[in-house]
Amino acid sequence: MPELPEVETVVRMLAPLKGRVIREVMVLHQPSVAGSPGKMSMLAGRTIERVWRRAKFIRVDLSEGLGLAIHLRMTGWLGVLAATVKDPKRDPYVRVRVSLDDGSEQLVFNDIRTFGRVWCGTRESLDALKSLKKLGPEPFDISPTEFAQRLRSKKSRLKSLLLNQEFLAGVGNIYADEALFGAGLHPLMIAEKVSVARAKRLLKSIQEVLQAAINAGGSSVENFKRPDGESGWFQRELRIYGRGGETCVVCGTVVKRILVGQRSTSFCPKCQRVF
DNA sequence: ATCTATTCCTGGCTGC
DNA sequence: TGCAGCCAGGAATAGA
Numbered sequence: 001m002p003e004l005p006e007v008e009t010v011v012r013m014l015a016p017l018k019g020r021v022i023r024e025v026m027v028l029h030q031p032s033v034a035g036s037p038g039k040m041s042m043l044a045g046r047t048i049e050r051v052w053r054r055a056k057f058i059r060v061d062l063s064e065g066l067g068l069a070i071h072l073r074m075t076g077w078l079g080v081l082a083a084t085v086k087d088p089k090r091d092p093y094v095r096v097r098v099s100l101d102d103g104s105e106q107l108v109f110n111d112i113r114t115f116g117r118v119w120c121g122t123r124e125s126l127d128a129l130k131s132l133k134k135l136g137p138e139p140f141d142i143s144p145t146e147f148a149q150r151l152r153s154k155k156s157r158l159k160s161l162l163l164n165q166e167f168l169a170g171v172g173n174i175y176a177d178e179a180l181f182g183a184g185l186h187p188l189m190i191a192e193k194v195s196v197a198r199a200k201r202l203l204k205s206i207q208e209v210l211q212a213a214i215n216a217g218g219s220s221v222e223n224f225k226r227p228d229g230e231s232g233w234f235q236r237e238l239r240i241y242g243r244g245g246e247t248c249v250v251c252g253t254v255v256k257r258i259l260v261g262q263r264s265t266s267f268c269p270k271c272q273r274v275f
Numbered sequence: 276a277t278c279t280a281t282t283c284c285t286g287g288c289t290g291c
Numbered sequence: 292t293g294c295a296g297c298c299a300g301g302a303a304t305a306g307a
Binding site for chain 1 (some may be wrong): 277279283284285
């Protein structure tokens with residue numbers, strides 16, 4: 001599922017769309033578009049100025065102050081395809097088509113499980129979306145001191161806190177588990193009991209795992225694919241996520257799998273302790 | 276403030 | 292081979 005590194009991969013690969021003109025927007029599955037799907041027609045004729053990211057939201061800035069916001073959630077996929085391409089395996093799940101320039105290519109939003117959403121409107125109205133507005137800081141934009149302070153003001157368990165987008169934006173289930181493993185912290189530890197030094201170490205671990213995953217083009221877990229259809233390869237580097245029942249890559253202890261806030265969580269009971 | 280449970284959805288896996 | 296049942300989970304929401 002796309003988390004920050006996967007969304008960053010998508011954004012980097014779609015950056016060359018800058019300068020292209022939207023010809024027509026076709027909504028094939030109305031619930032994939034927030035609000036009135038008919039509003040999408042306002043995008044016709046606009047020029048793409050920039051593709052960027054905030055947390056797991058993809059933003060497309062358009063001319064005349066308009067824009068798109070896209071959240072891939074679990075199974076969303078974005079890519080540019082020739083209009084003539086017919087992929088029987090993928091076509092049934094295309095939810096929105098945005099034809100570009102002369103119409104020979106399309107920006108395609110594909111989403112098997114339809115959890116993903118597309119918003120359109122003025123950039124101001126997108127900025128004001130509740131889910132965007134309440135996002136916490138980006139993991140690469142917060143200082144260790146500030147992170148430690150924020151963390152130590154919370155009574156939640158570390159795993160739940162890392163998944164909370166209001167606390168820190170962009171981390172999901174995969175990288176939360178990986179970051180806690182890297183920092184040697186137990187997922188059930190209460191945040192306010194974490195020492196300043198260990199909190200700083202956790203931020204470092206989060207940044208390291210996110211950066212390594214970005215460098216690898218993301219993790220192709222579930223069915224994440226890059227916009228070019230290729231897999232990322234960081235899933236091969238995952239050290240703890242999804243390894244419940246296997247042996248720990250560091251110490252050989254059997255990795256435990258528990259539920260934390262309804263989320264599957266893997267951790268090593270020896271390497272990850274409650275301090 | 277923080278928790279749990281529920282909802283959305285469907286491909287892929289397990290077990291019979 | 293077929294099929295039922297379950298699992299994956301980001302975020303919103305309700306209720307405790």
